[in-house]
Amino acid sequence: MKAVILAAGIASRLRPLTDVTPKCLLKIGTRCLLERTFDALLNNGISEFVVVTGYRERQIRDFLCEHYKEIDIKFIYNESYSRTNNIYSLWLTAQESKGRDILLLDSDILFDPYIITAVLNNPAQNVLALNRHELGEEEIKVIADTNNRVVEISKVCEIAKAVGESVGIEKMSATYTEALFVELEQMIKVENLDNVFYERAFERLIPNGFSFVVEDTTHYFSIELDTVDDFNQAKLLVPSELY
Numbered sequence: 001m002k003a004v005i006l007a008a009g010i011a012s013r014l015r016p017l018t019d020v021t022p023k024c025l026l027k028i029g030t031r032c033l034l035e036r037t038f039d040a041l042l043n044n045g046i047s048e049f050v051v052v053t054g055y056r057e058r059q060i061r062d063f064l065c066e067h068y069k070e071i072d073i074k075f076i077y078n079e080s081y082s083r084t085n086n087i088y089s090l091w092l093t094a095q096e097s098k099g100r101d102i103l104l105l106d107s108d109i110l111f112d113p114y115i116i117t118a119v120l121n122n123p124a125q126n127v128l129a130l131n132r133h134e135l136g137e138e139e140i141k142v143i144a145d146t147n148n149r150v151v152e153i154s155k156v157c158e159i160a161k162a163v164g165e166s167v168g169i170e171k172m173s174a175t176y177t178e179a180l181f182v183e184l185e186q187m188i189k190v191e192n193l194d195n196v197f198y199e200r201a202f203e204r205l206i207p208n209g210f211s212f213v214v215e216d217t218t219h220y221f222s223i224e225l226d227t228v229d230d231f232n233q234a235k236l237l238v239p240s241e242l243y
Contacts, residue, residue, distance in 0.1 A: 001120070001171075003046045004097055005037060006089045007107035008054025008078040013227045022056040023225065024107035025063060028234050029243035033110060033225070034060070036242075038068060040113035044120055046103065049073045050096045052089040054081025080194070087198040091184040098181035099174050106168035110234050112220035112242060115169060124213035125173035128153075132164035132218040138226070139165040140199055142214065150212045153199045163214065166199070167222050170212060179210050 011023035018026070024034040031039070041049070049071060053060045057077055064073055074096055078089045086106070090097075103119070119127050128142070128150060135141055141157035142164055144150055153166060172180065183201045187193040193200065205211070221242060223234045 001046060001101050001103055002048040002050060002096065003041050003103045003105060004050045004052075004090070004093050005034075005105050005107050006052050006086050007034065007060055008052050008057075008081040008089045009086070009108075010055045010082060011108070011226075014225065014231065015228075017228060017231060018055075020056075022060055025059060026225065026231065028110055028231075028238060032063075034063065034107060035067060036110065036113075037105060037107065038064070038071075040111070040116050041103070041105075042071070043113055044116045046116075047072060050076065050093050052076045052078055052092055054078040054089070084194045085196055085198075087184065087196050087201060088188060088194040090198045090201075091181070091188050091194075094181045094184070097177050099178045101174050102172050102177055104170045104172060106224070108225045109168050109222060110225065110238060110242075111167065111169070111222035112217075112239075115167065115217045115220045115222060118217055118220070119169055119171050119215050122171070122213065122215045125171075126176045126210070126212045127171040127215050128212035129167035129169040129217045129222075130164045130214045131167050131222055132216065135159050135162055135165060140168075140197065142166050144214050148214045150202070150214060151206060153202050153212075155197070164216070164218070167217060168224060176205075176210055179205055179208065 007024045011018045025032045141162035143152035143161045
């Protein structure tokens with residue numbers, strides 16, 4: 001199992017915090033977000049890493065190379081980070097990810113490492129971590145069927161039907177990633193959909209029989225950091241055992 005971490009974004013809504021620091025290196029408590037993510041993955045037996053960089057990429061590379069000298073890390077630079085979204089960063093990992101079992105993570109999540117454990121231990125081949133809470137317009141919302149399988153996933157899902165928010169952590173089988181990167185190739189190269197969220201590709205695969213099983217991780221702490229308010233809230237809400 002290989003971890004693919006997307007860390008290319010500018011995070012303009014977190015300015016001025018990100019004026020001189022990429023979002024994933026923002027520190028909460030004793031560690032930054034990226035350090036927390038790497039530690040959680042290593043503690044769950046993950047030993048191969050792909051990190052897509054963009055904004056202030058040298059800082060990210062230097063940090064990881066200094067703190068994780070013995071770890072196998074493949075860096076991929078998204079030179080179009082300022083005008084593309086995370087779907088493009090994911091597509092850039094095709095050589096490392098297509099036809100491989102991977103764990104996909106956004107780099108802007110503060111989360112309990114047990115979320116990784118729960119996702120990996122779920123017997124389903126393709127698993128998505130989900131947080132149940134009151135939803136608004138901004139969240140990536142998930143609608144699931146009676147078998148706990150994702151049938152819709154986007155920001156524009158009908159809130160009343162949604163079961164919760166996607167945390168931003170997904171386990172994918174080699175069969176799934178084979179189909180996913182075929183879809184991404186069509187979206188990026190033919191349809192020029194390089195500035196959308198990668199969940200659009202997830203949705204397009206559902207009618208073809210490729211979907212995720214929901215792993216409810218609500219009882220574990222997680223928060224996505226999109227704004228300065230999110231960052232300040234995270235500092236207040238993070239449990240003491242994760243500090």
